[in-house]
Amino acid sequence: MLLIRCPYCEAERPELEFTYAGEAHIARPAEPSKLTDEQWRDYLFIRSNPRGIHFERWRHQHGCARFFNAVRDTVTDKFVMTYKAGLPRPSLSELENARS
Amino acid sequence: MTSYRISGRGRIDRSKPVSFTFNGASYSGFQGDTLASALLANGVHLVGRSFKYHRPRGILSAGSEEPNALVGTHRGAGRFEPNTRATVLEIFDGLAASSQNHWPSLKWDIGAVNDALYMLFSAGFYYKTFMWPKSFWNKVYEPFIRSAAGLGVSPSAPDPDTYASRFAHFDVLVVGAGPAGLAAALEAGRSGAKVILCDEQAELGGSLLSETDASIDGRPGWEWLEAATNELAALGNVTVLLRTTAIGYYHQNLLGLCQRLTDHLANPPEGAPRERMWKVRARQVVLAQGAIEKPLVFAGNDRPGVMLAGAARSYLNRYGVKVGHRPVVVTSHDSAWLAAFDLAQAGAKVGAIVDTRPEIGRHLKERAAALGIEVLAGWTVTGTSGRLRVSSVRTNPVSRSGVVGRARVIACDALLMSGGWTPSLHLFSHTKGKLDWNEERQMFLPGEQTEACRCAGAGNGNFGLAAALEEGAKAGAAAAADAGFKTEARSYAVEGEIALAGVSHRELPTDRNTSRAKAFVDFQNDVTAKDIRLAVREGFKSIEHIKRYTTTGMATDQGKTSNINGLAIASDAVGKAAPSVGLTTFRPPYTPTSFGAFTGYNRGALFDVTRKTPIDAWAEENGAVFEPVSLWRRAWYFPRNGEDMRAAVARECNAVRESLGMFDASTLGKIEIVGPDAAEFLNRMYTNPWSKLAPGRCRYGVLLGEDGFIRDDGVIGRLTSDRFHVTTTTGGAARVLAMMEDYLQTEWPDLKVWLTSTTEQWAVIALNGPNARKLLEPLIEGIDLSEEAFPHMSVAEGRICGVPTRLFRMSFTGERGYEVNVPARYGRAVWEKIYEAGQQYGITPYGTETMHVLRAEKGYIIVGQDTDGTLTPDDAGLGWAIGKNKPDFVGKRSLSRPDMLKGNRKQLVGLLTADPNTVLEEGAQIVLDPNQSVPMRMVGHVTSSYWSATLGRSIALAVIEGGRARQGETVHIPMPGRMHAANIVGTVFYDPENKCLSALG
């Protein structure tokens, strides 16, 4: 069971309190009706599924109930860092700092 | 005392004799004995039959790695446990144990015919057998395998014991209380860190419990052990858990520790939990798991009486048991010589020490000579004999060039073997820590780590007491320091220990035909060296494949004694170095663990939450039959005077249609949506338009996923311009709220909207039937119930029976309907008042079944029953609920994807069976041509099906490809026994003009 740091509660809590909510930084298109079928398909279904660094959404369901973003390594399963929803994707150097 | 029990040796309590039975025969031992040591003290070596060949098997080891000596234990009614290792089972007065895998008796087992059919059962047997004619498998092999070759028998009665669980946090967790673990725990404990030390055995000490030669800091080893035990007990910051196995090592230093609390007691305290699962999160972990001795691989190495040499030494020094009067030792490692020396000193006549190495250290040879033990250096073992216990060993000289010379047979009653030692890396491996192969030492050692842990002692490849103490102390001190505590590792002076060395082997050389040799690698799964070589010849090159094909290492012991031997043989056969063939993955749990320990408190009433409404108790008192609906228990129907379900439901349905019914709808999900942007938020979430809905009015809403499929539905009432009362399906409440929160928090954080779950704040009493208004009128204050002021799909706030209410005018039955929402605490009181007031109308409480029938008669869908996550609003006949002028809502874009517009999509329709008395099975498949060949083409399925008392016939809803265009056509529904014909009709069976919604009684 992982320990996850909620960026709103500013505390590490056991995975039991959290739910996973899919890949992060996939914004809902502002005007879906203007999208082609292919573009809409990509928004709906196409995900990066990387081996290694993955940006994903979690929810502190049984805590503050906020959605937030996280960087996790899919090889080791470990969290590199978490950050508030709406913040930009962390840069490579931020990730390096978080890892060390 | 038997002739095998040696006076003056061992740690058993001779003042406390213990009697127990094994296969019905009575034996005695002492407190401190395991079942294995007590049986050996009684001269019993034969304890079981093997899994596949049913070969007689004895006790191989003295620890939790035991592959052979598995027994069933009986502790009274419901307390039977199979596959318990006799080597870790502490005896107590009244213990009844029995052997496994034999019929009719242990000594004469009919399954041993498998042993003669050896060639049939070789590597890949299971896979090859499947390729035989099917009839042969069904009739011959499967019944035979199932009855004869099971590993133990599963208990069939419910487990009467209780199990506990606990979360705990520590600075330092030390796994294993041998010398290394003790030293680590002492250092960390002295530093002031919060320390937990666990060991699977009944006392601290590990290998020290079997060691009688060495001294530590000038004191005999056991004296030092006692002092260390006392010191740990006196340290308030140290928790010591005995009989506690670290079963798994998970992320971020979370370890599962299974503590056995009562299995060793003759009379466990009433109500005491049998086991406790600790989930320990530690800042730092020290793994001091020790090492496991390797068997040698030679023909007949599985005969009862053939045992690991270290185990024989443990039985002697720890339990005071001589495993044989005339043992012979066969070894490639110095450590086995110590067993021979100790046994000789205890009075055994050691027949010989057969060592595969031509060169032996002088100190060993001199000591053997002094004890009168013959040494055969550079010899091999090529066979054993003795039907139920070893009676002789066949041994041959091996020349420098590898030629096996003439055999010599030596009589013996025990054969003690050692192929060296394997560091226990199981827990380290659970962390995905890297294992490095050491070619020279032929062993894997811990490499790069992924967790905050350290390995120490034999588990880290540092064998011997002095090395274990030193490395343990350093690891404990470093762990404490990393956890923020100051300490300095102390050093220990060890005397009387001799350095031990050895070599590793694959199968021992032999002068016999190797294709017929039964030289076992995996004792528990009956895998021989020949099986592994055969698997490689048949094309398997990776150890993961070889493992699955031969099943080596796949038994309950996870190959603790066999993996390295298997790998050595496989890598030789493949012709590659061991690391490129690979080591199989170790997985939790380290040793077999009871289901009870994992279950803990989560059983019976605590298995899952049962949610109950404020009116639930009334329903129970009034004879309701309940059904589970998501986490809720709901009244299903209210039988009267011995009615069956059909009669009760028919009566309830008629009451609603003719006069008045009352229904507890409190489980309905409720979300209060408040804020200046509430209507806009609903516009974006639901398919329907909300801006123009006037306060005091309601609308049926449909919620989609972005994929365009129906997720939920419910009636939504607008109380004021900025406040909506949203209802959801009973099962969907939490999901819908989570989905709304997701959009609100992450997509539209600019909207000024607040969401609150109010499901449990409101009790909801649905009143349906032509007399509903007449009933309510005298009870309601502050709401004009007239048709003009409060038409169908209205909502208003007022009072009922003196308490506040949100009153809805809506219907899920097709009759005039009201839903009375009152604060939950008034739910039962208002329910009872209404019930009393309704007697003049024959008011009838009804349950979920009647609700289902009535809504199906009206063609009202239930999301999740009539829809399955692949239906669009149009598919479900809800196209009218889509706001055509809305630019966007969740899922809208998907509704115009090409696949959503195809004409042959499955659509919701009604079905009327040709035989009106046939009630179709829900879930039954639908075909167009009943005479087509099997497999038939299925065009849909029945989603809802009931007996309709109102219509006097059965009705059903179904989804059928292009169904709406097929109205009037006949389809066919194959069900067990016969094919049923049905006519496709519309979904509304009752009152299509909706007259009843406003009818008055």
Ligand SMILES: [Zn+2]
């Ligand atoms: Zn939080």
